Amino acid sequence: MSSILPMLFSVASVATFRRSALNTKRCLSSRRGLLTLAIETSCDDTSVAIVEKTKKESGSAAKIHFLENVTADTRAHRGIHPIIALESHQDNLATLVQKALNYLPESKTSDGLKLADGTRRRLPDFISATRGPGMRSNLSVGLDTGKALSVAWQIPMVGVHHMQAHLLTPGLVTCLENASKAGPPAIAPEFPFLSILVSGGHTTLVQSKGITDHKILATSEDIAIGEALDKSARDILPDSLLQEAKSTMYGKNLEQFVFPNGKADFADYSPPDTRGQEITKRVSDWGWSLTTPFANTRMMQFSFSSISSMVGKIVQRSGTNIKMSHAERVDLGREAMRVCFEHLASRTVIALETLRPHNTGKDEIKTLVVSGGVAANQFLMKVLTSFLEVRGFGNINIVAPPPYLCTDNAAMIGWAGIEMFEAGFRSDLSCRPLRKWTLDPQAGDGGILGPGGWIRE
Numbered sequence: 001m002s003s004i005l006p007m008l009f010s011v012a013s014v015a016t017f018r019r020s021a022l023n024t025k026r027c028l029s030s031r032r033g034l035l036t037l038a039i040e041t042s043c044d045d046t047s048v049a050i051v052e053k054t055k056k057e058s059g060s061a062a063k064i065h066f067l068e069n070v071t072a073d074t075r076a077h078r079g080i081h082p083i084i085a086l087e088s089h090q091d092n093l094a095t096l097v098q099k100a101l102n103y104l105p106e107s108k109t110s111d112g113l114k115l116a117d118g119t120r121r122r123l124p125d126f127i128s129a130t131r132g133p134g135m136r137s138n139l140s141v142g143l144d145t146g147k148a149l150s151v152a153w154q155i156p157m158v159g160v161h162h163m164q165a166h167l168l169t170p171g172l173v174t175c176l177e178n179a180s181k182a183g184p185p186a187i188a189p190e191f192p193f194l195s196i197l198v199s200g201g202h203t204t205l206v207q208s209k210g211i212t213d214h215k216i217l218a219t220s221e222d223i224a225i226g227e228a229l230d231k232s233a234r235d236i237l238p239d240s241l242l243q244e245a246k247s248t249m250y251g252k253n254l255e256q257f258v259f260p261n262g263k264a265d266f267a268d269y270s271p272p273d274t275r276g277q278e279i280t281k282r283v284s285d286w287g288w289s290l291t292t293p294f295a296n297t298r299m300m301q302f303s304f305s306s307i308s309s310m311v312g313k314i315v316q317r318s319g320t321n322i323k324m325s326h327a328e329r330v331d332l333g334r335e336a337m338r339v340c341f342e343h344l345a346s347r348t349v350i351a352l353e354t355l356r357p358h359n360t361g362k363d364e365i366k367t368l369v370v371s372g373g374v375a376a377n378q379f380l381m382k383v384l385t386s387f388l389e390v391r392g393f394g395n396i397n398i399v400a401p402p403p404y405l406c407t408d409n410a411a412m413i414g415w416a417g418i419e420m421f422e423a424g425f426r427s428d429l430s431c432r433p434l435r436k437w438t439l440d441p442q443a444g445d446g447g448i449l450g451p452g453g454w455i456r457e
Contacts, residue, residue: 034421037100037124037149038414041093041142042134042162043201044072044085045407048096050103050124051414053175062175066103067404067411068096074248078234080200082135089141097145113153123153128410128417131159131427131453132434134201139433147429158417159427161448162408163439165416166371167195167208169401172415189367189399194351196344198380199372199408200226200251203302203344205351206439207365211419212448214439217351220302225340226251226374228304232311232336233257236329255377258333266334266379271342271386278346282335286328288314290339298350304340311336341380345387352393368398376403426455 033054040047050065072088074081104113104121112120129146132139143159150157174188194217195206203225205218223231229251234242237250237257245253259265272278279295290310293303314332315324324332348368352359359365368388374380381400388396405412431453441447 034126034418035105035122035124036126036128036158036414036417036421037097037104038128038160038410038417039093039097039142039146040130040162040408040410040413041089041138042130042132043138043408044074044080044088045409046070046072046089046092046096046142047408047410047413048093048100049410049414050100051128051172051411051418052105053415053418054179056178059178060175061179062172062415063179064176064411065105066100067409068099069407069409070096071247075245077248078242078250079230079248082137085135086137086141089138093141093145097149124155126150126155126417126421126426127153127157128160128414129157130162130165130413131431132437133162134433134435136433136435139435143431143433150429156421156426157429158420158425159431159453160413160416160420161437161439162413163197163202163204163206164211164214164448165412166197166199167206167214167369168211168416168419169371169405169412170369170399171419172412173399173401173405189369189397192363192365193367193369194348194365195369195371196348196375196384197372198225198344198370198374200224200230200374202372203304204439205300205302205347207351207355211423213441214447215442216438216440218300218302218347220304222303222305223308225302225304225344226372228308228340229254229337229374231308232333235308235312235315236333236336238326238329249373251374252376254333255337255379258330258337259379263378263382266382269338269379269382269386271345271383271390273390278342284331284335286331288317288332290335292339292346293343300347300350302343302347304343307336307339307343337377337379338383341377341383342387344380345384348384349388349391349393352388352396366395366397368396370398370400371406373407375400376406424457425449426457428453428455 033052035052038049038051047069049067052063054061070092072085074084101115107120107122113123114120127146127150129143131143146157171188192209197204201224203220207215207217233250233254237253281289283289290307293306385398434451438445439447
């Protein structure tokens with residue numbers, strides 16, 4: 001933080017912070033829109049963004065003035081290493097914040113933020129920083145930096161729920177599109193909608209009725225789908241490809257390995273028409289098969305550890321993975337993805353069938369949001385679209401952000417912060433990072449608004 005302190009306003013009292021920041025900002029931002037500096041440090045990605053939401057005659061628009069990520073290099077460990085990730089945040093966050101300041105819109109008045117080069121920039125209306133869920137020490141780096149900026153600049157802060165940010169991202173995408181085109185505005189997903197949040201740390205099916213009103217319909221009882229794909233990839237991919245990998249996102253490398261021609265390689269995918277076909281055992285040309293979790297039940301739960309475990313046993317069945325041919329590796333990788341993705345689709349269909357009697361009028365679910373790092377997988381989108389079509393839910397609009405907004409990023413944190421700020425929520429400076437934090441108000445922690453530290457304006 002020392003490198004950016006010369007650019008910050010002097011620190012005043014917290015009392016002054018409450019009086020001046022929370023009152024005058026509201027009047028100004030209502031006329032020009034909302035501008036936020038956003039910080040994301042929940043896992044191994046250090047990310048900073050400048051996000052602005054403005055009003056147009058035809059609707060809302062958004063602009064990302066700045067977005068940059070630095071991912072901790074943990075390839076030597078072939079997975080996320082908590083200490084290395086923490087040190088990466090400590091090394092890079094202040095530098096990214098300093099760089100972001102140069103991308104703040106120019107101030108048209110003399111009371112803006114004066115930078116070292118003498119230029120004046122608009123002061124953000126508030127700070128958005130990920131509060132949880134995630135690695136507590138990593139979250140602390142971003143949250144504490146956000147608090148420091150909040151106090152120094154005398155502006156409010158919003159501690160953002162990471163998973164809420166993922167499911168609200170399609171709204172950001174819609175407003176970005178509206179900013180770049182003329183004519184009728186695109187319509188963001190309207191509540192209620194379903195979301196599949198899929199990443200290396202989370203697999204959750206959510207029903208959302210409002211910005212803070214979410215119900216968890218299913219979650220993983222063991223590991224997340226992204227972790228299962230990464231583990232499978234480490235077993236399936238040849239060592240040469242693992243050594244050449246530029247990151248530890250091995251699931252992405254696996255997709256490229258088994259589908260080198262992209263969509264053309266899975267154009268002939270045919271989903272199971274019935275529940276009976278879905279649970280039928282498929283034996284490969286090589287004699288092995290992968291069992292779909294909870295195949296014989298309608299239990300609303302996900303499980304992926306058994307899939308990656310079966311993959312590992314198949315690869316090592318002869319005592320070494322050197323003897324497995326390229327063709328068999330490709331088939332095994334495709335099958336691992338198919339089973340994982342059909343498991344997701346199956347529980348989603350069960351949820352839609354359960355909700356169908358209530359799916360009318362204002363309660364009608366028209367949209368399925370797919371977000372998180374795994375949402376960038378094109379085969380996943382093919383499976384979900386095809387699966388819902390043959391099961392009678394072809395009317396559901398499936399939306400996913402572009403890949404750069406699927407993975408962890410500060411732009412989505414900024415957008416969620418804007419949504420919460422507009423709804424009248426701020427965070428107290430005493431708020432702490434949360435390792436676990438559910439979305440569901442019926443859960444033990446009370447959901448998004450359950451933990452202390454919220455201020456309602």
